[in-house]
Amino acid sequence: LNLFGRHLCSVPEGIFTMYELTDGIAVNVDFNRASKDDEEVWWNMKPLTNLDLSSNVLTNIPEKISMFQDLTVLNLQDNNLTTLPPELGNLTKLTKLSINHNKINNLPKEFYKLTELKNLSISDNCLDNVSKDIADLVMLEKLDISNNAIPKLPSGIGFLVRLIDLNVANNKLTDVPPDIVNLRNLLKLDISHNSIKHLPDTGELRKLQL
Template sequence: MGNALRGVVAFIPTERCQQFLVGDIKEMPLDCTLDVSSRQLRHFPNRLCIFNELVKLYLSDNNLSSLPPELHRLGKLQLLALDFNCFEDLPLAVCGLPQLNILYLGNNRLADLPQEIAKLKELKTLWLESNCLTEFPQVICQLPNLKTLHLGYNQICNLPTELGQLEELRSIWLAGNMLTEFPAVLLEMHFLDVIDVDRNRIRRFPCLSHLQGLKLIIYDHNPCVNAPVVGEGVRRVGRWADCCDDEDEDEDMGKVVAEAFGEVKEHIPEDDVQSAETVVAPYLNDIL
């Protein structure tokens, strides 16, 4: 009954209805974190903008498609979660948050990113999985401090050479796209720790043994005719990797991912570890 009532109230953009959906929040949370996920919100509660000391704001799993210009008042915001909403365009107000470190935009309807996102010079983590991207958004290459980039489950066919400019990038997740060749630019990115190209259309893998920073390469579910050659200590997840027997292949691959992910956790921002675990969850489920 409660959820049904929330669904009806969500259509009415009055202050009283917003208060019913969000709750009676009158004071700034002591931990500077506010979570209003899964409230069936269709309109951003403008009154939240008075909490200008907020550091983390979770708006996940609602029905939001826009955000008000007043969002820029949250100038100290470092984490913003907008995943599982209805955004077709990234609200420009998000690009006016100068201290933003982590931005979750997965499971929306984004087909591109605005040029204004380049203003987010402090951004370290960007999640864009399960959107409507058919091309790699070039503006991402203007985010100099980016460390983690998740573009899984879009329709991307290739990566631009400009991606190599992101010398702080440590992990790139590209599962479930339409890559037919291993992206050439990744062969020049010696600083990468994690490369995930699972569930693409790559038939042949080049040698990756020269990538000195690489710790984990996930290439499973490709129609490949060879496994990538990697350096000592690099974990591979895919066909012919680490001498898996056919009978125990799924179980062994799950263990490989679990162990390798444990090794690379230290290279993932603390606030991003839980979300990063969702990327490897399909493999970890194999060993449950």
């Protein structure tokens, strides 16, 4: 169900009785505005494996997001989020998470419990650090943290040995940690628009954009 771009002020009540979601696999609901009363009804919709709340005006994600234990894909991009609830860390089946184009300046420590993530996009936010705990996201294949204010990458990034695509462009980096040479599967590294003066040995990289 896609209600994107319809200038809705609230989520129509009818969508909550339109389908029985017991056997539901994916529900895609994009809406522009939701009233506070509608939020309580919305979070009772489950189970879901794919939830798209992109391109709205959301300023927060309710704690009840943790109810959706079967989510594998969550799209929160293009909103007005400044924080993420710690309860997001309970969505341990997530493989793809998009939170780009928000105003997030920090990630809760519970975020790093999402150890099944393969695709993570946090670009175009206000992040000024990346925790060493990112090393726990060992399944990551694509990581986009471009267009933030990150001055340094943690050395633990070298543990993300499944990474194929790493984008750290448009930050405040002055160097790249030496253990990046451990990323033997890396095909693309974008470090453009930083202040990096020296690179360690890039090993088997096949495509490098500076």
